Amino acid sequence: MKGIVDVLSGFAGLTTSRREECIAEVRHLVIAGANINECNRLGETPIIISARCGSPKLLQLLLVESNLGSDADINAQDHELGFTALHWASYNGDLEIVRMLTDAGANVNLRTDTGETPLLLAEHYRRYEPIVQHLAKCEALLHMQDNFVIDTARSVVSLEAQREMEQIPTEVA
DSSP, X not given: OOOHHHHTTTGGGXXXXXXXXXXXXXXXXXXXXXXXXXXXXXXOOHHHHHHHTTOHHHHHHHHHHTTTTTTSOTTOOOTTTOOOHHHHXXXXXXXXHHHHHHHTTOOTTOXXXXXXXXXXXXXXXXXXXXXXXXXXXTTOOOOGGGHHHHHHHHHHHHHHHHHHHHTSOOOOO
């Protein structure tokens, strides 16, 4: 029987219509009981592949069809970089997938093989404020060795708090 990672081989380079065909085939395999945590040669699970390729539709399928993700290892790390799905989504600047993963319980503080957290990747590589803000709200830890991101993450959270305060009506005497 073909595995899920076999179906997803080359998924990133597929056209939209071919991706839809792959997702339908993955749905069939998941329902038939295929191993949702199967890895390809790089150690990528289907959930990691869906985040790396930016496919919220595939990720939703994997989380919902596999008993709301209870069978899926949402914090699995690939063998090449130690990236989780959340690392890939943060690196790619994909807020929708970041939210899906954190809502499903992804660990926002796992580090890659080189010590990077999803928050560090979002800040350092993409300067993507909404992701930094979201991860900070999810209690992503700021470590002292992460000095370059501390000020930015704090200022993003502070800026958001300021924006929220500006929207609160004040009493006029």
